[in-house]
Amino acid sequence: MKYVDEFRDAELVKKTVAEIHRTVTQPWTIMEICGGQTHAIMHFGIDQLLPPQIELVHGPGCPVCVTPLEQIDKALEIASRPDVIFTSYGDMLRVPGSHKDLFSIRAAGGDVRVVYSPLDAVKIAQQNPNKQVVFFAIGFETTAPANAMSVVQAKALD
Amino acid sequence: MCLGVPGKIVEIYEAGGLKMGKIDFGGVKREACLAYVPEAQIGDYTVIHVGFAISQLSEEEALETLKLLNEIADVDEELGITAEERGV
Numbered sequence: 267m268k269y270v271d272e273f274r275d276a277e278l279v280k281k282t283v284a285e286i287h288r289t290v291t292q293p294w295t296i297m298e299i300c301g302g303q304t305h306a307i308m309h310f311g312i313d314q315l316l317p318p319q320i321e322l323v324h325g326p327g328c329p330v331c332v333t334p335l336e337q338i339d340k341a342l343e344i345a346s347r348p349d350v351i352f353t354s355y356g357d358m359l360r361v362p363g364s365h366k367d368l369f370s371i372r373a374a375g376g377d378v379r380v381v382y383s384p385l386d387a388v389k390i391a392q393q394n395p396n397k398q399v400v401f402f403a404i405g406f407e408t409t410a411p412a413n414a415m416s417v418v419q420a421k422a423l424d
Numbered sequence: 425m426c427l428g429v430p431g432k433i434v435e436i437y438e439a440g441g442l443k444m445g446k447i448d449f450g451g452v453k454r455e456a457c458l459a460y461v462p463e464a465q466i467g468d469y470t471v472i473h474v475g476f477a478i479s480q481l482s483e484e485e486a487l488e489t490l491k492l493l494n495e496i497a498d499v500d501e502e503l504g505i506t507a508e509e510r511g512v
Contacts, residue, residue, distance in 0.1 A: 300426075328426045329425070329426065330425070330426070355425035355474070356425075356501070356504075357425050357426070358425075380504075382425075382454075382474065382475055382503065382504045383456075383457070383474050383475020383476065384474065384475070385457060385475055386475065404425070405425065405474070408428065408473050408474075408478060409425070409473070409474050411460055411476065411478070412457070412473070412474045412475060412476040415442070415457065415459060415460075415476070419440060419441075419442065422440070422441065423440065
């Protein structure tokens with residue numbers, strides 16, 4: 267895979283860490299936005315390489331990475347059903363459940379589709395009246411109006 | 425799906441009882457629901473999030489926001505715009 271070797275280049279890492287130590291002359295508090303960043307920092311021990319003046323604060327996490335494992339496992343079960351077309355945002359496909367992810371379910375023959383809007387799921391439902399179309403509505407407040415409108419629209423078309 | 429991306433409204437129409445429109449994201453157009461910006465008109469800039477316009481903003485704000493977004497994220501991926509559509 268491209269960039270993996272570059273990221274594992276110890277010399278490059280040492281140089282970068284030295285440069286960070288040289289540059290940091292006052293206390294910094296940095297918040298990670300995404301759980302993926304927090305995970306990578308902890309996994310690779312990056313926090314231990316940084317000068318003590320840098321304080322990392324774990325941020326809120328995006329809707330994808332704060333979705334509880336239990337919910338993802340339930341979604342994966344639903345997506346595996348032959349009578350279901352399972353729809354969600356592309357970001358959700360790689361998120362691991364306890365044993366698998368949506369990609370592996372699609373590879374095993376599950377009908378998992380990426381949508382860019384909850385209204386796309388309504389369209390898919392219109393085109394596939396014999397199937398149960400499920401939209402995995404992850405998100406915070408900003409996606410709530412979109413989800414609500416899609417439910418209203420689905421009911422109006424029923 | 426975490427991002428809201430600014431674009432310009434280039435077309436407004438009704439579909440299934442909803443105010444819909446075509447949004448121009450730097451040359452590539454995408455459909456979006458405009459039900460939540462009832463006063464928006466053609467030529468206005470709006471923030472599109474999961475296929476819905478969720479707020480309006482000035483052209484200046486839109487271009488500045490887009491510039492910042494492009495520094496931190498793959499905006500085309502967020503919108504499902506392929507390299508072919510971009511002509512690269």
